[in-house]
Amino acid sequence: MIRKLCCAPGCEELAPAGQAHCADHAAEAEARARSRKARAKAGAAAQAGAAFYATGRWRRARARFLAAHPLCADCAGLGLVVAAAEVDHIRPHRGDPGLMWDRANWQPLCRPCHSRKTAREVFHPPGGIAKSEGSAR
Structure with a gap:
């Protein structure tokens, strides 16, 4: 090598x-x-709004949603059949209750797809990283 x-x-x-x-x-x-x-x-x-995910209301809604939508939406788009394990907010809610509870903003994802999407949102946000977080060039 x-x-x-x-x-x-x-x-x-x-x-x-x-x-x-x-x-x-x-x-x-x-x-x-x-x-x-x-x-x-x-x-x-x-x-x-991390406390949101710990509420009983969210856990129940999440379980019902996954029961009704058991397959990962991203994997299904590739022709794969993979069980969903996470409910993803398509548009990040950033603590906005309207986006948190808007079921049209939810999608079922497997853990790898959800982790990948979240990493993209955190490390490569639309518009780039804020100047205070980024390096000076």
Whole structure:
């Protein structure tokens, strides 16, 4: 396998095969990634009104919706038959009760599809990341 230079700026060490960073920079890169994920998760939970998902009303509505719509909408679009496990808000509700409870804004998704969609919304929001969160260029 071909080894490449560490991708840390200014580093001329070789990274282990299949890795992006040398041993010295791998821990730093992992810590930065964990920090980014934690900030994104905390921000998304705060924006989404996380307490909403813990209510009995939501849990009952979610169970009824999944019983009526048992297959993942994204997978079905690809011709796959995969059980839905999550109720996704098509348009993120950001705490807006109207969007939270609008069943036309709900879709059944499997966990991988829901995670992928949520990651896109959190890490690549429409209009880009806010300037305060993004890096200066």
